[in-house]
Amino acid sequence: MQWNKWIEKDSTINTGLQRYDSLDIDADDKKNLIVHFTTSVLPLIKKYCTINTILDVGCGNGRISHILSQTFRNVTAIDAFRKPNKTYLNNNINFISSSIEEFETTEKFDLILFWGVFYLMYFSGYDQVLIKCKSLLNKSGIIILADDKVRTIEKKENVPGWYDIDKLTQHVELEIFYDTIVNNYYRTIFLQDSNNFIKDI
Numbered sequence: 534m535q536w537n538k539w540i541e542k543d544s545t546i547n548t549g550l551q552r553y554d555s556l557d558i559d560a561d562d563k564k565n566l567i568v569h570f571t572t573s574v575l576p577l578i579k580k581y582c583t584i585n586t587i588l589d590v591g592c593g594n595g596r597i598s599h600i601l602s603q604t605f606r607n608v609t610a611i612d613a614f615r616k617p618n619k620t621y622l623n624n625n626i627n628f629i630s631s632s633i634e635e636f637e638t639t640e641k642f643d644l645i646l647f648w649g650v651f652y653l654m655y656f657s658g659y660d661q662v663l664i665k666c667k668s669l670l671n672k673s674g675i676i677i678l679a680d681d682k683v684r685t686i687e688k689k690e691n692v693p694g695w696y697d698i699d700k701l702t703q704h705v706e707l708e709i710f711y712d713t714i715v716n717n718y719y720r721t722i723f724l725q726d727s728n729n730f731i732k733d734i
Contacts, residue, residue, distance in 0.1 A: 551565070551593045551594075551649060551650075553593070553594055557594055557618050558594075558596070558618065558620065559596060560596075564716060564718040565649060565718070565719070567596050567597065567600065569715050569716045569718075569719070570597055570600065570648065570715075571600055573713075573715045573716065573721075574677070574679070574715060574721055575600065575601075575604070577711065577713075577723070578644065578677075579604065581710075581711065581723070582643065582644060582675055582723075583643065583673070584605050584643045584644050585605065585606045585607060585643055586605075586606070586607045586608075586609070586640065586641070586642045586643050586644075586671070587601050587605055587607070587608045587609065587642060587643065587644045587645075587646065588608075588609050588610075588611070588642045588644070588645045588646070588669065589601065589608060589609070589610040589611070589646050589648070590611055590633045590645060590646065590647050590650060591611070591612055591633075591647065591648070591649075591650030591653070592610035592611060592612045592617065592628070593612060593615065593617075594615070594617055594618040594621060595610060595617030595618055595621030595622070595626070595628065596618070596621055597646070597648050598610035598617070598621065598623075598626050598628075599620075599621035599622075599623055599626065601646075602623045602625050602626045603623075605644075606625060607625055607627075608623075608625060608626045608627070609626075609627045609629065609638070609640070609642070610626055610627065610628050610629070611628075611629045611630075611631045611632070611633065611636055612628075612630070612631075613630065613631060613632040613635075616628075616630075633654070633662055633665065633666070634656075634657045634661075634662070634665070638669070640669075641669060641670060641671040641674070642669055642670060642671060642674055643670075643671050643673075643674045643675070644674065644675055644676075644677065645666045645669060645670065645674070645675075645676045645677070646676075646677045646679075647676070647677065647678050647679065647680075648677075648679050649679055649680060649681075649719065650680075651678045651679075651680055651696075652680045652681070652684045652693075652694030652695070652696065653694060655693075655694055655696070659696050659701055660701060660704050660705050663676070663701060663705045663707060663724075664705050667705065667706075667707070667726055670726060672726075672729050673725070673729050674725070674726070674729075675710075675723055675724060675725050676707070676723075676724040676725075677721065677722065677723055677724070678698070678721070678722045678724065679715065679719045679720070679721040679722070680694070680719065680720060681718060681719065681720075682714060682718065682719070682720040683695075684696060684720075685697075685698050685720050685722075686714075686720055698722060702724065706726065706727040706728065707724040707725065707726060707727060708724065708725050708726075708727050709722055709723070709724060710723050710724070710725055711723035
């Protein structure tokens, strides 16, 4: 896997990476349009989280990073497969060509977001990725995982990228403090380090 190679538009690898519309603005799949994030998830982030610094993992064309940058101070957006759409560039977004596995920084984050990409972490091991993310969190920081519900709730183990979030959180000492289904499609899970768990929602 060549994590550091940019791919300008759709990925050519067969891992189910995000496909975009003909203008490379929004998702090609109507179930994953940006409006579902802005109306269902962004208000929860604003309501329940104290956020200044964000790490957007697998940011794709940058559409969600751009939305976040309009509300929060500093967004770091990483993707190993493609460049951001120029439409989504902003002064407070730092786009970096990297996978989460290879990402190196001294910065700590209030929010680490995996929007529709965590299931792809089976390449490196879900537990190892979450352990690394914990090391990048500020105290009381959160991790958000959002994936097709068939990869978690419906527990179809024959589905590529299926994972057991309950076992994972126990193994890496994370707590689920918010869990919802967005647009009857994405199971969206808010996680916090068990040692710093302060949320009661």
